[in-house]
Amino acid sequence: MIDNFIKNYLNHPKTYDEMFLNGDNYRNHYTNFINNFSKESLENLNKKEELAKKLFMSQGITFTVYDSGEGIEKIFPFDIIPRIITSTEWLFIEKGIKQRLKALNLFLKDVYSNQFIIKDQIVPIDVIYSCPHFLREMHNVNVPHDIYIHIAGIDLIRDHDGTFYVLEDNLRTPSGVSYMLENREITKRLFPDLIPQCGVRSVTEYPALLYKNLMSLSPRAVSNPTIVLLSPGMYNSAYYEHTTLARLMGVELVEGRDLVVKDQKVFMKTTTGLQQVDVIYRRVDDDYLDPLVFNPNSVLGVAGLMGAYRKGNVAIVNAVGNGVADDKAVYTYVPDMIRYYLNEEPILKNVPTYQLSNRDELEHVFANINTMVIKKTNGSGGYGMLMGHAASEQETEAYKIEILKDPRNFIAQPTISLSSAPCFINGKLAPRRIDLRPFALNGPDGVSIVPGGLTRVALKEGSLVVNSSQGGGSKDTWVLTS
Amino acid sequence: MLSRVASSLYWLSRYVERSDGMLRMLKINYASSQDTIQEFTWKPVIRIFSSDDEKELLNIQHDSRAVIEYLLLNRENPNSILNIVTLARENARSVQEHIPKDLWQCLNEYYHTVKDEKLLWYVQKDDPITALDILIKQVMLYNGTADSVMERGESRSFMNIGKHLERSIQSIDILDIKFSSISSNPDLLTDISYWKHLLLSIGGYELYLKTYRQGFDAKNIIELAMLNNDFPRSALYAMGNIERYFNRLKSESNIEHYNNLSFKIGRLKSMITYSSVNKMNEAELHSYLTEIRSELYGIGNLLNEYYFANS
Numbered sequence: 001m002i003d004n005f006i007k008n009y010l011n012h013p014k015t016y017d018e019m020f021l022n023g024d025n026y027r028n029h030y031t032n033f034i035n036n037f038s039k040e041s042l043e044n045l046n047k048k049e050e051l052a053k054k055l056f057m058s059q060g061i062t063f064t065v066y067d068s069g070e071g072i073e074k075i076f077p078f079d080i081i082p083r084i085i086t087s088t089e090w091l092f093i094e095k096g097i098k099q100r101l102k103a104l105n106l107f108l109k110d111v112y113s114n115q116f117i118i119k120d121q122i123v124p125i126d127v128i129y130s131c132p133h134f135l136r137e138m139h140n141v142n143v144p145h146d147i148y149i150h151i152a153g154i155d156l157i158r159d160h161d162g163t164f165y166v167l168e169d170n171l172r173t174p175s176g177v178s179y180m181l182e183n184r185e186i187t188k189r190l191f192p193d194l195i196p197q198c199g200v201r202s203v204t205e206y207p208a209l210l211y212k213n214l215m216s217l218s219p220r221a222v223s224n225p226t227i228v229l230l231s232p233g234m235y236n237s238a239y240y241e242h243t244t245l246a247r248l249m250g251v252e253l254v255e256g257r258d259l260v261v262k263d264q265k266v267f268m269k270t271t272t273g274l275q276q277v278d279v280i281y282r283r284v285d286d287d288y289l290d291p292l293v294f295n296p297n298s299v300l301g302v303a304g305l306m307g308a309y310r311k312g313n314v315a316i317v318n319a320v321g322n323g324v325a326d327d328k329a330v331y332t333y334v335p336d337m338i339r340y341y342l343n344e345e346p347i348l349k350n351v352p353t354y355q356l357s358n359r360d361e362l363e364h365v366f367a368n369i370n371t372m373v374i375k376k377t378n379g380s381g382g383y384g385m386l387m388g389h390a391a392s393e394q395e396t397e398a399y400k401i402e403i404l405k406d407p408r409n410f411i412a413q414p415t416i417s418l419s420s421a422p423c424f425i426n427g428k429l430a431p432r433r434i435d436l437r438p439f440a441l442n443g444p445d446g447v448s449i450v451p452g453g454l455t456r457v458a459l460k461e462g463s464l465v466v467n468s469s470q471g472g473g474s475k476d477t478w479v480l481t482s
Numbered sequence: 483m484l485s486r487v488a489s490s491l492y493w494l495s496r497y498v499e500r501s502d503g504m505l506r507m508l509k510i511n512y513a514s515s516q517d518t519i520q521e522f523t524w525k526p527v528i529r530i531f532s533s534d535d536e537k538e539l540l541n542i543q544h545d546s547r548a549v550i551e552y553l554l555l556n557r558e559n560p561n562s563i564l565n566i567v568t569l570a571r572e573n574a575r576s577v578q579e580h581i582p583k584d585l586w587q588c589l590n591e592y593y594h595t596v597k598d599e600k601l602l603w604y605v606q607k608d609d610p611i612t613a614l615d616i617l618i619k620q621v622m623l624y625n626g627t628a629d630s631v632m633e634r635g636e637s638r639s640f641m642n643i644g645k646h647l648e649r650s651i652q653s654i655d656i657l658d659i660k661f662s663s664i665s666s667n668p669d670l671l672t673d674i675s676y677w678k679h680l681l682l683s684i685g686g687y688e689l690y691l692k693t694y695r696q697g698f699d700a701k702n703i704i705e706l707a708m709l710n711n712d713f714p715r716s717a718l719y720a721m722g723n724i725e726r727y728f729n730r731l732k733s734e735s736n737i738e739h740y741n742n743l744s745f746k747i748g749r750l751k752s753m754i755t756y757s758s759v760n761k762m763n764e765a766e767l768h769s770y771l772t773e774i775r776s777e778l779y780g781i782g783n784l785l786n787e788y789y790f791a792n793s
Contacts, residue, residue: 059583060575060590073594234576243578253579258484271488271636271789272734 006038009422009429016162016419017431018083029086029480032198036191037081042427045080048190049424052078055189061182063237076179077473079423080190083434083455084198084478090451093164096348097154097440098447099338104169104325105442106341108148111324112138122340123333127355130408131330132378133172133323135286137293141310141320144217145444148319151210153177153454156348156436158419165351165416167435169326169334172318173283176454176474177206177439178241181248183476184452199481201451206439207248209450210281213443214249217315218278225278227251228268230259232284232300242283256284261304266314280305281317289320328377328411329355352414356407365412369396372412373464374403387464389415418464421475423457433458435466436477451479483734487580488640489790490573494589495644497570501563502621503652504531508550509614510682514675515546524549526659530652532561551605554613555596563617567596582631585624592620636734639727643785646727650720651778653684657707658771661700665764674698681706685715701760704767708759717774721751724781731789739788746784750777 006024011017019030026034040048056062056075063074085093110117111128118125128134153174155167184203188195211227218225231242233255246253258268259277267274282289288298290305308314324330332353335346354361356374365372372388386399403410420431438453455475456466466472507527515522524543531553532539542548556562571593578586595601595616604613632638660680663670670676677698681687686706693710694702710716725747732740754774762770 057594058591059587060578234572239575243575247579247583250579252484253577254484255486258486269485271483271485271731272736 006034006429009431012417012420012431014160015417015431015433016158016160018419018421018434020422029084033082033084033194036194036197045424046427048080052080052186052190055186056182059182061178061240063240076468077457077459078183078186079425079432079457079459079473079475080187081422081424081429082187082476082478083421083436084480085436087480087482089164090479092347093156093436093438094449096164096166096346097152097438097449099342099344099347100154100166100169100334101149101152101440101442101447103338103341104152104171104334105147105149107337108319108322108325109146110341112321113140117337117340120340122336123330127329127333128324131324131327133286133321133327135321135324137306137310138319138321142312143319144219144315147217147442147444148322149325150213150217150317150319150442152440152442153437154440156438157351157416160417160419162419163349165349166334167351168328169331170437171322171326173285174437174439175238175241175283176437176456178244179474180439180450180452180454180477181206181244183454183474187476195478198478200478201481203450203452206441206450207245209441209443209448210245211249211251213441214251214279214281214317216444217317219312219315220276220278222278226268226275227279227281228254228259228277230254230256230280230282230284232256232288236283238283245281251281256298256300256302259302259305261302261308264304264308264311264313266302266305266308277314279315279317286320286323289316323378328353328375329357329408332411351416354412356403356410356412361412362403362407366400369400371415373415374399374410374412377409377411383469385465387415415464418458418466421455421457423459423475425459430461432461433464433466434475452477483580483636483640485790487577488636489786490577491580491637491640492644492785492790494570494573494577495641496648497566497573498589498592498621498624499645499648500652501566501570502618502625503649504553504563504566505614505618505621506685507531507656507683508553509611509618510679512546512550512610512614514679518675522546526663527553530655530659532559547605547610550610550614551602554605555602564596567593580637582627582633584631585627588620588624588627592617592624595620636731639730640789642727643724646720646723647778647782649715650717650724651775653707653715653717653720654771654775654778656680656683657704658768658775661704661764661767664700671700677703686710686713689713704759704762708754708757718751718754721747721754725751736788739784743781743784743788746777746781750774750781753777 009020011020011022020026053075056078061075107117117123118128149171151174153170153176155170156164157167158164180203214227215225229242229246229251231239231253242253252268254268260267260269266277268277284300287295289301290303291298291301292303293306309316309320331350332355335350338344338346354365356362356365369388374386376384386395418433418435421434422429423432434455434457436453436455438449440447440449455477457473457475458464458466459473460471511524511527521544524546525540528539528543528549539552552559554563557564559565571589574581574586574589601613601616604610678687681690681703684707690703690706693706706713706716708717711718711722713719728744728747757770759767759770
């Protein structure tokens, strides 16, 4: 039965497939999995898929889509076949991400204080000052242990020859870690005994690591500091993740309306009165954090929060103003930052990127627009992108006009043929494009990365966009011990 | 504990308890509607569970399936089980990290069960009791889970206060409405099925038979519903629990607020304990029940002021 599956699996041309080499030869590190998997009948696999859906639904791992006044519960699509990473690949990724984070953190410290990197003309001044996420309010603010990036979700992709590239550095409020944890829980139910048999490294220590780092940031020297997770509330699409993390760490989940600032200190409103808050792990964007400093219409934030933060009375995670480091125009300079701050060669490659504010590069991109992906520098979630190879002529022309209005807002990258992995779709194995988001935690003891991450899948046939808002799903991600 | 969290816990518990009371009411009334030669009226049920002025509702008062559908599944009816359970779940969702994961899953499943289209089919085309039983089982699961896994702390105290407050308000509403029908129709005093029905509605039929051997008597029924401390739906039992769980909040409270509310709860408990309900006539009973109800609302309001609105 399953042999048929494998025989009928068609690799995309010129694409690196994570499981299959060619025809029915698979990569060595999938052997254990395939030996087990091939014992399952089609009926069983369909049942497993059903079970996965039921588990997500009954545990409320859902997000709500509001349509004509009625909330509809949706689950984030999950593919039952895990994505497997070898220990050698993982060592490489780990080293690369640690190096990159170290440099990016130094960059943030520098750009909000002495700005040596600008004075030494490594990064042009206008690239930084034109970035909407560069916040002057952060200038000379002392953050605990000089850590700006506590949590990063750096997106990696693989090209047709299997080389890893960094696609984006998500250094503000990266999400998805709860799916890394839940996907693993679901796999344990779907394939009993398989995880120990295959030698898959555990991801469960993530909440404990994060909690330890948050504790170490408390500005008050008390044995039991108050740590809160600040969420925009239950109508946010990542609310499930906020509650999961709060529960797993045993910290209070708060909304802006639960907090108040008095004498430049932050308090939460409790049944007994006000209780001082020491560390805020916020899942609210910079713009909405404090209506007195940023967006005055925000009801998600807390008036006076920035004052308390600047005064050093509360720690905010991730630091405010990190957006200047994961801006897509600044991205181009990350390899230079690594050379400048660390005197090392970058381990992980950048995807070649054209700055459209540069005349020559703009012309080159326009001439080759069919092979390009064009993105907004401050965009995210896969919105507002132009996929050159798939867009109609009209779309392309309209997009060009947009670009010419403000070229600084756009970058272009050659279309990368993302690696594919087999997915169980309508009773068949079919290749779908994937990426990888490992979650790195940065604390006073250094950077640690839980072995695993979120593998996002572009579930639409032929699609290269993995974002969940664009019809993406996810897979459990296994890192093998050897 | 955050004020917002305390409020959500209290309300989630009230909503679940309310849905439980409604489901049992619907089940008993539907069963009686199948066991009568006269035209069965749902008027008292409609009066308890929706606002009085809904005239069009009274048009369907003899159509059991239509009434059940309205009270169970109507989206426009703010007090339908569907909407109440949705509210209970929304409250639970916003305090997920304060209740055990098992309990959250119970509520989540309760919600998904209410939204299951199969229920409507049972109500419209098949046996409505099956639909009610499916839901009643969900509440039982919830209550059992809450009892066996909830940490004995502040969260549970707020939830139990909400639960017993809701339960006592419901019992009093049922008594009040049932006895006021008697004043307009004295024949009911000797109607055995009327009394049986009342006792079933408050879940006290079996206990009544064991306690009182001489048949149905209005005074005994009131005594059971108000003063029997072994009856989990009596007003006195509920007050005892409200007092007990409120006392546990003492160390977590602002002391002045605590004393005020403690006084009010104690006073109401005494008012119930030392009343002579079994000697009252209908008019006295009505004004007595009205007073107790307003005291219960008063306790709810003070909880809101002292514990939930802290800012």
